[in-house]
Amino acid sequence: MSRFSLLAVAILLEVLGTLSLRAMDGLAQPWWLVGVVAGYAGAFVGVARVLQLGMPVGVAYGIWAACGVALASVGGALLFGDRLTPPVVAGIGLVVAGVLVVEFGARTRVSGGG
Template identity: 50%
Template structure:
C-alpha cells in the first residue's frame, strides 16, 4: 500500500515536471509523457485506496510529498526560486499533514 503510494507520488512529480518542461504546451514532446504520467499516477493512487489506505492519509501524504519534491527538483532543473521562507512553508505543510494523520487515529 505504501509502495503504491510512493510510486503514485513519484510518477505524479515526473508528470508535473513534464508539464513545466512543456513551457505552456509549446514544447509538444513533453505532452505525452505528462499525460501518461498523470494517468499512471492516478491509477496507482486508486490502487492505494483500494488496498485500504484512507483517502485522507493518502491525499495528505501525496500532496505534502508532491509539494516538497516539486519545489526542490524545480529549483535544480529549472532554477526556480526556493527561499528559506518557502522551505519553512514546506516544513509547515509536512508538519500539518503529519499532525492531522497522527492525531486522526487518536480517539
C-alpha cells in the same frame, strides 16, 4: 506491493507529470505531453489502488499532496532554476508537518465514553 510503496510510486509519477508540464514551456515543446499524461494518469491510478487497499483518504491524499509539493519544488529548483526562498522552504515544512499530524491523528483511537 505495500500501500506505502504504491503511494510512493504514485507520488513520483505525479512529480514526473508536474515537472514535464513545466518542461513543456507552454506548447513550445509538446513531446513533454507524454510525460504529463503518463505521470498524472499513473499517479491517479496508483492513488486509487492505495485507497482500494484501505488507506484512509485523508492520509493518502495528504501524503501524496505534501510530498508532491515538496518534491516538485525541489525538482523545479534543480531542473529549472526555480528559487527555494526561506518562505517557500518554511511552507514546505509546514505542509509536511500538517500531513504528519493527520497521519498520527488517523492512528489514534478515541474512546467513545458515555
